[in-house]
Amino acid sequence: MNRLSLTACAFLFTAAASAAVPKIIFDTDMITDFDDVGALACLHALADAGECEILATISSTRGNASVGAVEVINHYYGRPDIPVGAPKGMGVMGAYPGAKTKVDPSSPLGERKGNDGGHYKYRKLLADYPGWFRHADADDAPDANEVYRRILAAQPDGSVTICSVGFLTNMRRLLETKPDSISPLDGKALVAKKVKLWVCMACQYPRGKEYNSKWDSESSRIAFSQWPTPVIFSDFQYGRDCFAGRAVAEMDVKRSPVKDVFAGNIPSREEIRADSAKWLRSCFGMGGRAAWDETAVLIAVRGINPYFNASRGAYRMIDDKGNNEWAPDEENGPHLRVTERMPKAEVGRIIDELMTRAPKHTL
Ligand SMILES: [Ca+2]
Numbered sequence: 001m002n003r004l005s006l007t008a009c010a011f012l013f014t015a016a017a018s019a020a021v022p023k024i025i026f027d028t029d030m031i032t033d034f035d036d037v038g039a040l041a042c043l044h045a046l047a048d049a050g051e052c053e054i055l056a057t058i059s060s061t062r063g064n065a066s067v068g069a070v071e072v073i074n075h076y077y078g079r080p081d082i083p084v085g086a087p088k089g090m091g092v093m094g095a096y097p098g099a100k101t102k103v104d105p106s107s108p109l110g111e112r113k114g115n116d117g118g119h120y121k122y123r124k125l126l127a128d129y130p131g132w133f134r135h136a137d138a139d140d141a142p143d144a145n146e147v148y149r150r151i152l153a154a155q156p157d158g159s160v161t162i163c164s165v166g167f168l169t170n171m172r173r174l175l176e177t178k179p180d181s182i183s184p185l186d187g188k189a190l191v192a193k194k195v196k197l198w199v200c201m202a203c204q205y206p207r208g209k210e211y212n213s214k215w216d217s218e219s220s221r222i223a224f225s226q227w228p229t230p231v232i233f234s235d236f237q238y239g240r241d242c243f244a245g246r247a248v249a250e251m252d253v254k255r256s257p258v259k260d261v262f263a264g265n266i267p268s269r270e271e272i273r274a275d276s277a278k279w280l281r282s283c284f285g286m287g288g289r290a291a292w293d294e295t296a297v298l299i300a301v302r303g304i305n306p307y308f309n310a311s312r313g314a315y316r317m318i319d320d321k322g323n324n325e326w327a328p329d330e331e332n333g334p335h336l337r338v339t340e341r342m343p344k345a346e347v348g349r350i351i352d353e354l355m356t357r358a359p360k361h362t363l
Contacts, residue, residue, distance in 0.1 A: 021050065021051065021052055021053055022051075022052045022053070022161045022300060022301050023052070023053045023055050023155060023159055023160050023161065024043060024052050024053065024054055024055060024160075024161050024162075024163055024300055024301065025055050025056045025057075025058065025148065025151060025160060025161070025162045025163070026039070026040060026043055026054065026056070026057045026058070026163050026165075026297075027058045027059075027060055027144075027162060027163065027164040027165070027166060027170055027171075028040065028057065028058070028059060028060065028066070028070060028164075028165050028166050028293070029059070029060045029061050029066065029092070029165070029166025029167050029212070030059060030061075030066045030069045030070050030122060030166070031059075031061050031064050031065065031066045031069075031119060031122055032121075033211075033289075033292075033293075034121065034245075034261045034262065034265050034289065035165070035239075035245075035289055035290065035291060035292050035293040035294060036165055036166065036293050037069075037073060037257075037258055037261045037262070038244060038245055038248065038258070038262070038289075038291065038293065038294045038351065038355050039163075039165050039293035039294045039296065039297045040057065040070065040073045040074075040297075041073065041077075041248075041258045041354070041355045042294050042297045042298065042351060042354040042355055043163075043297050043301070044073070044074075044076075044077035044079065044359065045077075045354040045355065045357040046297070046301045046302075046354065047077075047079075048077070048357065048359065048360035048361070051301055051302070052300075052301045054079065054082055055082075055083070055151050055155070055160065056082060056083040056084070056085070056147055056148075056151055057070045057074060057082050057083075057084055058083075058084060058085045058086070058144045058147060058148070058170060059084070059085070059086040059087075059138050059141065059144070059166075060086075060087065060091065060092070060144075060164070060166035060167040060168070060169050060170050061086070061087075061091060061092050061093060061138060061166065061167065061169075062086050062087050062088070062091050062092075062093055062138045062139055063093040063101075063102035063103060063137070063138060063139050064093055064102075064103050064119050064122070064137070064138055065103065065109075065119060065122040065123045065125070065126055065136065065137070065138070066086065066122065066138045067084050067085075067086050067133075067135040067137075067138040067140075067141040068122070068125075068126045068133035068134075068135050068136045068137075068138075069122040069125050069126065069133075070084060071084060071132065071133035071134055071135065072125055072126065072129045072132045072133050072257050073257060073258065075129070075132040075133065075363060076129075076132070076256065076257050076258065076359060077359045077360075077361065078359055078360070078361025078362050078363055079361070080132075080363065083142070083147050083150075083151065084134075084135065084141050084142070084147070085141055085142045085143060085144035085145075085146070085147035085148070086135075086138040086139065086141040086142075086143075086144055087143075087144050087145075087169045087170055087173055088139075088143045088144075088145070090169060090173070090216075090219075091167065091169035091170075091173075091216060091219075092167050092169065092215045092216055102139070103119050103123070103137070105136055105137040108127070109123045109124065109126045109127035109136070110123065110124045110127035110128070111123075121261070121264070121265065124264075125257055125260065125261065128257070128260065129257055132257075144170045144173065144174075145170075145173050145174060145177050145187075146182070148170065148174045149174070149177060149180070149182045149183055149187075149190065150182055152183075152190050152191070152193075152194040152195070153182050153183040153185075153190065153194070155194055156194075157193050157194060158193070158194065158195075158196050159194065159196060160194050160195050160196060161195070161196055161197045161198075161199065161300050161301075162195060162197075162198045162199070163198075163199045163296055163297055163299075163300035164198065164199070164200050164201065164202070164212075164296075165201045165212070165292070165293035165296050165297075166212055167212055167215055167216045167219065167220075168200075168202065168212070168213065168216060168219045168220040168222075168223040168224075169216045169219045171198070171219065171222075171223035171227065172216075172218075172219035172220075172222040172223045173187075173219070174187045174190075174191065175187045175188050175191065175222065175223065175226055175227070176222075177190075188226065188228055191227070191228055191229060192228035192229060195229045196229065196230075197229060197230050197231075197232065197300070198227060198229055198230070198231045198232075199231075199232045199234065199296050199297075199299045199300040200231055200232070200233050200234070200296070201233075201234045201235070201239070201292050201293050201295070201296040202220065202233065202235065202315070202324075203233055203235045203236065203315045203324045203326070203337075204235060204236040204237065204324060205235050205236070205237045205326050205337065206325060206326045207318070207323065207324060207325035207326065208236070208323065208324065209321070209322045209323050209324070210235070210236045210324060211236075213315075213317065213322065213324050214321075214322025214323075214324075215322065217317055217320060217321070217322040218320070220317050220322075220324070221316070221317035224314075224315055224316055224317065224324075224335075225316060225317075227334075230334075230336070231334065231335045231336070232299055232304070232310070232335070232336045232337075232338065233315055233335055233336065233337040233338070234292065234295045234296045234299055234337075234338050235315075235326075235337055235338075236292070238292075238295060238308075238337075238338055238339065238340070239290050239291050239292030239293075239294075239295050240283050240290045240292070241283070241285070241290070241344060242290065242291045242295060242344040242345075242347055242348050242351075243284075243285035243286070243287030243288045243289065243290060243291065243344075243345075243348050244287060244288050244289070244291040244294055244348040244349075244351040244352050244355065245262045245266055245287070245288030245289045245291070245352070245355065246262075246266055246269075246286065246287055246288035246352075247288070247352040247355070247356050248262040248263075248288070248352065248355045248356055249262040249263040249266050249288070250263075251356055253358070258355065262288070262289075265289070266284065266288050266289055267284050269286055272284055272285070272286060287345065287348050287352075288348075288352075291347070291348060291351050294351040294354075294355070295338070295347065295351070298347070298350070298351065299338065304336075304338060306341070306342060307338075307341060307342045307347055307350075308338035308339065308340070308341050308342070309338065309339045309340070309341040310336040310337065310338050310339065311328065311330070311336065311337055311339065312328075312329060312330045312331075312333035312335070312336055313326055313327050313328040313329045313330070313333035313335060313337065314326070314327045314329060314333050314334055314335050315327075315335050315337070
């Protein structure tokens with residue numbers, strides 16, 4: 001084979017390889033639980049390894065520190081310019097009823113005020129990493145709809161994977177967008193044309209009220225029933241006993257927002273031993289925290305095999321109180337939900353290995 005042929009083959013191989021790399025939009029409620037931080041860490045580690053491209057990191061909540069926290073993590077991995085956004089005019093502010101008010105952006109970032117529904121955890125992150133974020137208040141970030149539409153319109157058809165690990169507000173808002181200067185397509189047509197797959201961490205099997213799907217349940221109902229592409233769910237049942245993150249909390253690194261969040265929020269082994277009820281109630285284990293969101297990233301980037309089995313059916317909201325149910329339909333169901341194949345402890349170790357990798361690029 002001559003040099004030209006070798007060069008041509010190398011180019012084709014590179015083109016084929018890059019075409020196969022998933023292009024990910026990550027949509028997160030990074031304001032209460034901290035598996036979102038682990039999920040974004042996994043995503044960056046996979047991007048560092050050339051396994052995916054990160055197109056955007058968008059918050060599904062508003063009026064809080066979610067966007068700034070996402071930007072701190074992006075900065076840590078040397079990607080401070082990844083587009084961010086947040087919903088406008090609707091959607092969840094905090095996770096608990098008492099926290100459904102806008103955080104006063106002028107209050108000290110590291111100060112805790114009563115039961116703030118988890119805001120403190122991420123506002124402290126902003127206090128500890130000044131200069132690593134652009135949007136201390138998610139309300140100052142661009143409209144998620146515009147970010148989604150610009151990115152989808154610019155990408156090849158059928159090429160984008162959306163990985164959502166929070167509320168379904170942005171999915172519903174995107175579907176309801178009208179044609180505009182960005183694209184002549186409405187939201188549903190744009191999604192149908194550009195999105196290959198939506199991987200969604202939400203819902204409880206076989207029925208129940210799951211956190212991500214219940215708090216903006218009308219958006220969940222619209223998104224689940226109208227989404228026009230394949231959808232894979234990593235639901236509450238899968239992640240609740242797939243533990244990861246203690247290895248992150250115990251990393252021997254000096255300045256890492258990922259370590260800080262895990263170390264500051266995982267109970268010690270002694271605490272877990274002393275309170276088995278807490279272990280069950282709060283989904284903590286010796287391996288760390290339930291890896292709901294990290295499993296969704298694993299699916300979005302690497303796919304179902306060899307980690308998971310899957311069954312076909314439909315997740316749907318069944319009332320206006322946030323209850324959902326799974327309707328099995330192996331023939332025509334629009335959704336897949338993953339179940340255990342590889343032992344969950346092994347999946348947890350794979351997630352830990354990703355989350356503990358040092359960033360490839362630092363600023
Ligand atoms: Ca989440």
